[in-house]
Amino acid sequence: MSTVRQATPQDKDAVIAMWRACDLVKPQNDPSLDFDLALRTATSTIFVLEDAEQLLGAVMAGFDGHRGWFYYLGVAPQFQSAGNGRLLVESAEHWLHTQGAPKTMLMVRDTNTKVIAFYEKLGYTLENTRVLGKRN
Ligand SMILES: CC(C)(COP(=O)(O)OP(=O)(O)OC[C@H]1O[C@@H](n2cnc3c(N)ncnc32)[C@H](O)[C@@H]1OP(=O)(O)O)[C@@H](O)C(=O)NCCC(=O)NCCS
Structure with missing residues (x-):
């Protein structure tokens, strides 16, 4: 039986290994710093x-005071297509709702558009929005 719980620092190595197996770690991001920051915020x-x-699998979620966002959603390749991604998204949505977020958002890289069909299955729709970023 599988269960969902909030991560602890002891989960870091396994989570990062899964993120790497899912090709979610990009050169500009340090997954170890990202993991620590999400847990201490x-x-x-x-x-x-x-x-x-x-x-x-795992997913990172955060509420910015206006929208709830999730990041780094991944299910280890051998456990995909068994409802695990849906379970993680629903866990993030529920937690964001309890934090007060009226809407859940996510970003998909232009190199990963095949995942959009998964999110559409879960009720998400593409928005006419461009996302801009700048390093602090
Ligand atoms: C995206 C990901 C998390 C989906 O997890 P998963 O466990 O395979 O998905 P689920 O089994 O929960 O699928 C939920 C539903 O979406 C559907 N679905 C899953 N992937 C799909 C796809 N590529 N296209 C269309 N439908 C898809 C499933 O058929 C299922 O439908 P159902 O509930 O009607 O049976 C997983 O494929 C993954 O980790 N990918 C690599 C990392 C990644 O790209 N993360 C997203 C970054 S934005």
Whole structure:
């Protein structure tokens, strides 16, 4: 049986290994710093999905005071297509709702558009919005 819980620092290595297996780690991001920052920030967290033996997947969620966002959603390749991605998204959505976020958002890289069909299955729709960024 699998369960979802909030991550602890002890989960870091397994979560990062899964992120790497899912090709979610990009050169401009340090997954170790990202993991630590999400856990020590009051309005963000990471959920892990596990069975008795191992980590199956994880997702990072955060509320910015206006929208709830999730990042780094991944299910280890051997556990995909079994409802685990949906479970993690629903866990993030529920937590964001309890934090007060009226809407859940996510970003998809232009190199990963095949995942959009998964999100559409879960009720998400493409928005006419461009996302801009700048390093602090
Ligand atoms: C995206 C990802 C998290 C989906 O997880 P998953 O466990 O395979 O998905 P689920 O089994 O929960 O699928 C939920 C539903 O979406 C559907 N679905 C999953 N992937 C799909 C795809 N590529 N196209 C269309 N539908 C898809 C499933 O058929 C299922 O439908 P159902 O509930 O009607 O049966 C997983 O493929 C993954 O980790 N990918 C690599 C990392 C990644 O790209 N993350 C997203 C970054 S934005």
